[in-house]
Amino acid sequence: MNLYQTLLQPLVFNRLNADPEAVHQQLIRTCAWIDRHGDRFPAAFLKQQLRQQLTLETPQLQQQLWGLEFPNPVGLAAGFDKDGVAAGLWASFGFGFAEVGTVTAQAQPGNPRPRLFRLPLDRAAINRMGFNNQGAAAMAATLKARNTQSVPLGINLGKSKITPLEQAVEDYLSSFQLLQDWGDYFVVNVSSPNTPGLRSLQTEAQLAPILAALSQANQARKPLLVKIAPDLEWAEIAAIVDLAQKYDLAGIIATNTTIARSGLKTKIIVQTGQAVADEAGGLSGAPLQQRSTEVIRFIYQQTQGQLPIIGVGGIFTAADAWAKIAAGASLIQVYTGWVYEGPWMVRQILQGLQFRLAERGIKSLQEAIGTALT
């Protein structure tokens, strides 16, 4: 137990029980304020304190990927900073990259609250936020005005709820066109369980035209990735891998949250009194860990390690991160684990990864990718 878990986390979680989203919103507002005022006191001081406490210089963990310089492999997963309002600050929390969004072409409120639930017994969360965000134009204005960002920034694109599935291509395309100058890489998110029909866009027939349109519009040849669900069958994943290769995608993000509910200790959601199995949404955190690692391994094997993978799902510790890298992930992302473990988690993971490299006599992280399979 560290300071965060003994003192802060109970406070944070108690408030979350009253209104699960309130703490998150407060945190994002504070981070956005620090980011906006980061060049003068007191925000500059706070930013410097964060850096001092939470970052770690890790030359062995640096990586060049897609022509971008990643100072370390641990990124902030999509959904945390949906509008990119603190995009410039995430490096100060120790992250080697950050992914903002999901952003949609149209601003939208998301699903009715409550829509975010914690399952502490399972070190998990269920959310059905439904892509609440201010829209692609607002994000473009925010990112244009931001302070310089020192780590790569990904932008995760989703479909607006009001846009019919048949017009998904135009919807993704219009977000991409508005934002293409402001991100270092882009993600086609077709795997959230919280927008009706969205996951059907993972089928070859529906995904191909989206990838074709974005590839064609991609003047600056920014890396394009697709983020997939853990609930797909192997054949469906294999078809997406084929498409990724056909459209020369930069990589795959595996995985989004799951609609499965098996093996949970939590039976009732405290906030609603509902049975967990009846509470719609995507499950994240520890229960997702194994499945997401399996998906990473499968993609790595299918592609003989030729297609970079960003691994995400249930990472809490360096051991969890190492398992994803050894299964084939070049980079990893965290969300739920970070909320449970606190802001020191990134640094602890980096230290643990450094230790594992040293223990095995491996000089750089790249050499560790996919080693569980060789």
Ligand SMILES: Cc1cc2nc3c(=O)[nH]c(=O)nc-3n(C[C@H](O)[C@H](O)[C@H](O)COP(=O)(O)O)c2cc1C
């Ligand atoms: C509250 C919440 C909101 C999320 N919103 C998004 C989102 O907007 N877009 C997206 O691609 N993934 C979203 N995710 C999924 C995460 O990016 C990640 O893929 C998933 O939570 C698994 O990682 P974890 O176990 O470390 O949380 C969200 C997750 C949570 C918990």
